[in-house]
Amino acid sequence: MFINMFFPLNAGLVNFSMIFKHKNLSNGLNIVGELNPDAQSTAVGFFVRTGSRDETDEINGVSHYLEHMLFKGTDKISAFDVNLRFDELGAQYNAQTSEENTIFYSATLPEQSYKAVELWCQMMRPALRDDDFNMEKNVILEEIAMYKDLPQFDVLENCRALHFGNHPCGKSVLGSADCIKALTSKQMRNYFESRYSPNNIVAAIAGNFDFEKTCGIIEQFCGSWQQKQADRKIEYFAGTAKKDSAQKKNLNCQHICLMSPSVSYQDRRSHAATLLAKIIGDDSGSRFFWELIDSAIAESASMHFEAMDGIGAFYSYIRASSQNGAKALQVTENIFKSLKTDKIKPEELQKAKNKVLSGITIKNEIPMGRLIELGVNWVYLGKYRPIEEEISLVNNVVLDDLYSLIDEFSLENFTKFSIGPE
Amino acid sequence: MSEKINTYKLKNGMTVIGIQIPAVQSAAFEFLIPTGAAVMPDGCCGAPAVIEDWIFRGAGGKTSRELNDLMDGIGLHRGSSVDSKHITLAAAMQAEKLSKAIDIHADVILRPALEQQQFEYSKQLALQGVLSLDDDPRHKIMLLLRDHFYPDPLGRNTVGKKEDLENLNAEKCKQIVFDNFDMGDSVIAAAGKIDFEELCDQLEKLFGNEKPKIPKAVIHKRKDHVYHHYPYEGAQVHIGLMTNSVTAIDENYYNARIAVAVLSGGMSSRLFTEVREKRGLCYAVGASYHTLKEMAGIGCYAGTTPDKAQQTYDVILTEFKKLADGITKEELERAKIGLQSALIMQSESTISRAGAAADDYYRLGRVKSLDEIKQKIEETSVESVLSFLKNNPYEKFCSVTIGPTEIKV
Numbered sequence: 001m002f003i004n005m006f007f008p009l010n011a012g013l014v015n016f017s018m019i020f021k022h023k024n025l026s027n028g029l030n031i032v033g034e035l036n037p038d039a040q041s042t043a044v045g046f047f048v049r050t051g052s053r054d055e056t057d058e059i060n061g062v063s064h065y066l067e068h069m070l071f072k073g074t075d076k077i078s079a080f081d082v083n084l085r086f087d088e089l090g091a092q093y094n095a096q097t098s099e100e101n102t103i104f105y106s107a108t109l110p111e112q113s114y115k116a117v118e119l120w121c122q123m124m125r126p127a128l129r130d131d132d133f134n135m136e137k138n139v140i141l142e143e144i145a146m147y148k149d150l151p152q153f154d155v156l157e158n159c160r161a162l163h164f165g166n167h168p169c170g171k172s173v174l175g176s177a178d179c180i181k182a183l184t185s186k187q188m189r190n191y192f193e194s195r196y197s198p199n200n201i202v203a204a205i206a207g208n209f210d211f212e213k214t215c216g217i218i219e220q221f222c223g224s225w226q227q228k229q230a231d232r233k234i235e236y237f238a239g240t241a242k243k244d245s246a247q248k249k250n251l252n253c254q255h256i257c258l259m260s261p262s263v264s265y266q267d268r269r270s271h272a273a274t275l276l277a278k279i280i281g282d283d284s285g286s287r288f289f290w291e292l293i294d295s296a297i298a299e300s301a302s303m304h305f306e307a308m309d310g311i312g313a314f315y316s317y318i319r320a321s322s323q324n325g326a327k328a329l330q331v332t333e334n335i336f337k338s339l340k341t342d343k344i345k346p347e348e349l350q351k352a353k354n355k356v357l358s359g360i361t362i363k364n365e366i367p368m369g370r371l372i373e374l375g376v377n378w379v380y381l382g383k384y385r386p387i388e389e390e391i392s393l394v395n396n397v398v399l400d401d402l403y404s405l406i407d408e409f410s411l412e413n414f415t416k417f418s419i420g421p422e
Numbered sequence: 423m424s425e426k427i428n429t430y431k432l433k434n435g436m437t438v439i440g441i442q443i444p445a446v447q448s449a450a451f452e453f454l455i456p457t458g459a460a461v462m463p464d465g466c467c468g469a470p471a472v473i474e475d476w477i478f479r480g481a482g483g484k485t486s487r488e489l490n491d492l493m494d495g496i497g498l499h500r501g502s503s504v505d506s507k508h509i510t511l512a513a514a515m516q517a518e519k520l521s522k523a524i525d526i527h528a529d530v531i532l533r534p535a536l537e538q539q540q541f542e543y544s545k546q547l548a549l550q551g552v553l554s555l556d557d558d559p560r561h562k563i564m565l566l567l568r569d570h571f572y573p574d575p576l577g578r579n580t581v582g583k584k585e586d587l588e589n590l591n592a593e594k595c596k597q598i599v600f601d602n603f604d605m606g607d608s609v610i611a612a613a614g615k616i617d618f619e620e621l622c623d624q625l626e627k628l629f630g631n632e633k634p635k636i637p638k639a640v641i642h643k644r645k646d647h648v649y650h651h652y653p654y655e656g657a658q659v660h661i662g663l664m665t666n667s668v669t670a671i672d673e674n675y676y677n678a679r680i681a682v683a684v685l686s687g688g689m690s691s692r693l694f695t696e697v698r699e700k701r702g703l704c705y706a707v708g709a710s711y712h713t714l715k716e717m718a719g720i721g722c723y724a725g726t727t728p729d730k731a732q733q734t735y736d737v738i739l740t741e742f743k744k745l746a747d748g749i750t751k752e753e754l755e756r757a758k759i760g761l762q763s764a765l766i767m768q769s770e771s772t773i774s775r776a777g778a779a780a781d782d783y784y785r786l787g788r789v790k791s792l793d794e795i796k797q798k799i800e801e802t803s804v805e806s807v808l809s810f811l812k813n814n815p816y817e818k819f820c821s822v823t824i825g826p827t828e829i830k831v
Binding site (some may be wrong): 038039040041071079080082083084086087088089090091092107108109112135136137138139140141142143145146148149150151152249250251252253255284285289290293294295296298299300319320321347350351354355356357358359361362365366367 | 445446447448479486487490491493494495496497498499500514515516519542543544546547550551553554556557558559560654655656657658660687688689690691694695698699700702703704705706725726727730755756759760762763764766767769770771772773
């Protein structure tokens with residue numbers, strides 16, 4: 001069944017005319033579309049609700065490895081032909097895997113979007129050939145090695161594992177080199193069968209396109225897929241609040257990651273959490289900025305809120321010279337502690353809102369920016385959230401919402417991991 | 423694309439470019455101020471990195487905090503950077519905030535407070551930036567590659583040198599601002615929902631009375647392209663190599679761009695296919711066109727574990743050299759559509775469009791329309807690309823590695 005909603009938006013900030021459409025195939029695959037006739041491009045995405053939190057220890061890293069394997073083609077399309085077809089469309093395309101989502105996306109000129117949809121539909125049923133599996137294993141191992149040379153990433157990965165402990169969200173997205181080496185194609189096929197079920201996938205399209213025509217293509221290729229059970233264990237966990245560190249002799253700086261618990265994507269306070277992170281740790285004009293960057297104690301300091309499925313966390317990343325590392329950590333801890341005494345001022349909240357709202361305007365002018373919002377909202381909330389609603393949700397946040405977060409989730413009670421020179 | 427390009431000169435010579443894009447609600451601009459790494463006096467490598475931070479620490483009679491509050495108050499998304507010839511100040515915002523954002527930037531550019539204490543903080547941040555570069559070999563290798571490839575001082579490191587930064591003082595930097603913030607030689611490009619006439623009037627009032635200065639000539643010395651290795655006990659060997667190409671003003675510019683796209687455009691391109699897909703040597707491998715006004719090159723990066731480094735380098739080099747042997751019609755078509763679609767998609771972003779227009783103006787003295795670029799790409803042929811490659815073969819390479827092992831070049 002088609003649902004059409006028309007939103008002429010004029011919230012004083014943006015003035016978009018978007019049309020939302022939705023169709024649910026009988027096997028549970030959801031198709032959501034947001035039409036913008038003024039757009040110069042069309043973005044297409046397949047959002048699979050699966051990631052490292054859905055893996056067992058034995059197959060850790062399989063979601064990300066499988067994401068790579070989808071580009072190796074199907075029984076009818078070779079790996080080279082997948083790349084060839086996308087390039088023939090002039091597509092900008094890629095995929096990403098997180099703890100809980102595997103997202104495949106492309107942007108093309110509007111007239112090419114149907115071919116892109118057709119190609120993605122076919123790729124969602126990959127051949128998973130052994131030869132390709134073995135060759136791609138080398139690429140995955142190189143990717144793991146590459147991130148080892150990026151301490152900014154390495155510290156975050158270690159901190160997440162420490163913070164979540166035995167909770168599934170602590171699992172590495174890439175997996176360890178040993179685990180990847182031991183992984184078999186059979187294990188991957190089994191994982192694929194249970195997780196790439198149509199009821200666990202959302203197809204999203206944003207930009208300038210014909211929704212009915214697109215649905216026809218998706219139904220033709222995906223309509224016969226069989227539904228499987230694709231559950232996820234949802235359990236809230238506030239984090240371990242453990243502290244740990246590592247040394248590497250090739251490093252110059254202290255890389256510090258702090259994590260504190262927060263609300264989930266589904267929580268009504270998620271916009272308040274976004275604003276709180278901006279007030280504390282935006283890259284300009286925030287409390288981190290004035291206390292750490294303005295006085296050159298740290299070279300980089302930022303905080304962001306990550307909303308996840310039934311769980312959430314505040315992440316802070318601080319990079320300072322090795323002499324300043326301890327001081328930077330102390331200042332950060334004081335910033336967190338002082339939130340209860342040095343109250344957030346209405347002007348701080350308003351500035352954070354202005355930044356978020358102008359970010360919405362800029363991001364939403366591009367179909368690829370809209371695509372991610374459209375798909376992710378459907379995955380987490382099972383609903384469409386027009387830009388107008390997004391703006392209201394930000395505007396409606398009041399200081400009490402921020403204090404309710406500060407009272408409930410003591411930021412100073414953080415998990416800490418740092419990596420620095422020996 | 424229905425965009426309208428206007429260019430206007432203020433009475434002191436400063437160039438204003440406006441690109442009106444209907445159906446967007448944002449506006450973005452980019453200022454090019456001729457204070458890049460290559461025009462610094464000797465011993466001041468890194469001064470522009472200090473200055474780009476320092477000028478935002480109070481201006482126009484406002485303190486650093488008041489200035490920041492003003493920018494945050496209009497939700498400004500801003501960034502600044504340093505390249506060979508310029509400090510670039512860029513900002514994007516909701517269109518109705520454009521005029522306020524320009525006012526703030528006029529204070530920052532023309533009336534920065536440049537206080538001593540604030541200078542020390544900016545200098546410390548720049549020094550930490552140099553230190554943190556050592557923790558990011560992927561970023562560092564590209565800076566090293568340009569430094570070794572381009573004639574001195576054109577490829578000079580934009581982050582700065584530790585010893586030069588340590589010796590910098592506020593007086594020296596103030597003098598650099600005084601000598602180099604030449605409005606007559608500056609460019610502003612704005613794109614999005616803008617009123618060009620209003621913009622020019624405002625800019626004339628704010629900047630038009632600033633007297634132009636005498637632009638400095640940069641004398642550059644060519645370098646021999648030899649191999650440089652930087653030992654680093656990391657997990658991978660980071661490989662960078664760069665070879666000559668032609669600049670945007672050259673009649674073969676689009677043939678050169680097509681050649682790079684065949685080599686490393688999409689995932690069906692030669693480097694990705696031969697290095698990653700067929701041999702599994704790397705996760706990250708790619709080549710891209712890089713240009714200064716005077717000279718251009720194709721830079722290539724690959725990161726791989728030490729036992730695969732030599733093979734990776736050899737395969738990449740072979741692919742570069744093989745290109746002149748022939749390209750297929752299909753490869754040409756994919757390169758064309760890839761470049762044309764990327765062009766249209768980038769132009770949807772007001773930030774990218776303003777940046778591209780400012781760069782065009784600096785390099786060509788005019789802004790290319792999207793239609794013109796599409797047309798020029800369309801005019802290339804297998805014959806024109808091959809003829810270009812035969813006359814400009816990829817023969818000499820500047821190679822740099824960072825990692826636990828060296829390679830043979």
